[in-house]
Amino acid sequence: TLDIFFLNSCILTRDQGLSYYRCMQTIRRMELKADQLYKQKIIRGFCHLYDGQEACAAGIEAGIERTDHVITAYRAHAFTYTRGVSVREILAELTGRQGGVAKGKGGSMHMYAPHFYGGNGIVGAQVPLGAGIALACQYQGNGQICVALYGDGAANQGQLFETYNMAALWKLPCVFVCENNRYGMGTSVERAAASTDYYKRGDFIPGLRVDGMDVLCVREATKFAADHCRSGKGPILMELQTYRYHGHSMSDPGVSYRTREEVQEVRSKNDPISLLKERMLSNNMASAEELKEIDGEIRKEVDDAAQFATSDPEPPLDDLCKYIYHNSPPVQVRGTNPWAKLQSVSSS
């Protein structure tokens, strides 16, 4: 068992504050831009937006090292950003252009970066993979850890419990993070789980419950969890209590299973960016003008990125059979009809 852990105080420097503010605001504006592009039908297919949950992605990145590893599910744009991919490359991937981070081959749910394994479309499947990454860290003795995220919906999946068992048995350096945004698609947690104490669902794995709207809480909890893993104590579980303003995806208005009032209440009382902003202003860590200037810079960055994402060409048809395999001789690929004989080109 762990000692009871309450976050009473931590240190926030001005630089850190500005950096977290910039990070969260960029994510916010990027996601809202994606919303806009989707409604203009420039983005198609699945698009699961993260606005409201920014403190989770920003706080986790602040609590780990660049060399640590992160894997998450399909609500992944924010983590793609915090792990180092530009807004430009993210938006261009959403619009399916060759300048996208996956060259238009992946789309919203399949973006990757060094030490970031996506972006995974099958609910819960990323969690066993996360444990595997942690196994690799342990195997290689490099002191790195893996943060494996999942939602309140995935928390009831069988493969998570198999993963908890193995991670605990082998003391894998894995931080399991449940981003509890209260709804799995349209099903509230009360209707989905016999126990909504997601931080306890790891059973023999110690768990923390964290205010996921407060970037500092998330950061400190993440540091604690990372230290726990790095010191060889095995896995740990963190439940981040958070909220998404959008529906499950762009096809979901998000108001048939919850009230507009509820969404409004969170926005006005608990918005992660406002919380940080107020904290910084009331502690004289930054001026309102300064933050406004940052907002302006971000707006420009996101607008430029959107401009790129709408003007960059789509991938050439030659890309159809590229990257089926890695480091492999070309194979013939059957096209739509017997006379359409295509050749694969592997990555290397």
Next chain:
Amino acid sequence: QGSFIDALVVLQMMVRDALNQAMDEELERDERVFLLGEEVAQYDGAYKVSRGLWKKYGDQRIIDTPISEVRAGLRPICEFMTFNFSMQAIDQVINSAAKTCYMSAGFQAVPIVFRGPNGSSAGVAAQHSQCFAAWYAHCPGLKVVSPWNSEDAKGLLKAAIRDDNPVVFMENELMYGVPFEMSEEALSKDFVLPIGKAKIERPGNHVTLVSHSRCVGHCLDAAAVLAKEGIECEVINLRSIRPMDTDAIEASVMKTNHLVTVEGGWPQFGVGAEICAKIMEGPAFNYLDAPVTRVTGVDIPMPYAKILEDNSVPQIKDIIFSIKKTLNV
């Protein structure tokens, strides 16, 4: 003046030992390679394929797992006790392994081998007897390999381990204990067979037999019987189901004008069905003197009673019968 006789040193090796040797050599060669699966370590493997490896390489490299999973920047060999159990993990094989290189535009390669016994065994009944060749070979992004003899087993497993892509490596439980000659070349540490190339096990002019895994042996047995009647069968051992060596099949059919496919799996949407489609779409079609014949497992869940089980899979007499029908003799 002495006389020197060149003695051809030939060693007999069972398929399971060839697989063991392949893994041993590759574990030694690359420390990123490791083996995980149910009972592979302390139990020496459910079918003893991994015997001795845990003693030699220890807990870090040979891992007993409670059940299916994982990959990372390492090169895992993931053993399924049988491919029937792979269905528990099939989402990971297809959606996490097969598709990732493509979805990431080549950024994230998945160098993993999924291996284990596939297809029918003896008396293990319906849930433990299915052939998954067609299911896995259906999916782009995977390579699917099906060795027959010890040389296949060793050379193809080494190739699979060295391949930077997810390879489904389908063994056969009934073949584990069968000894085959191994040439000196095959015994060397660098003996690697190319994935995607078939082998002509027996040349012939009258009919092409295409098969994989255990049925290759049945085809050779049928060919031996028919040779006495003056019918010369060309027996092709596919070795790879995906990519499949279509060129080899076509070249053979263009010579023999007759094609019979033989597999243990079910007929619908199976390996033979795919070969038929490929032949129809290619140059060899015009050389056929008869439609292609498929010899397959019976389209039923595998029964338990021996007499029923024996009659659920292609027997040598079924192959002979089908060849004669195809040749109209």
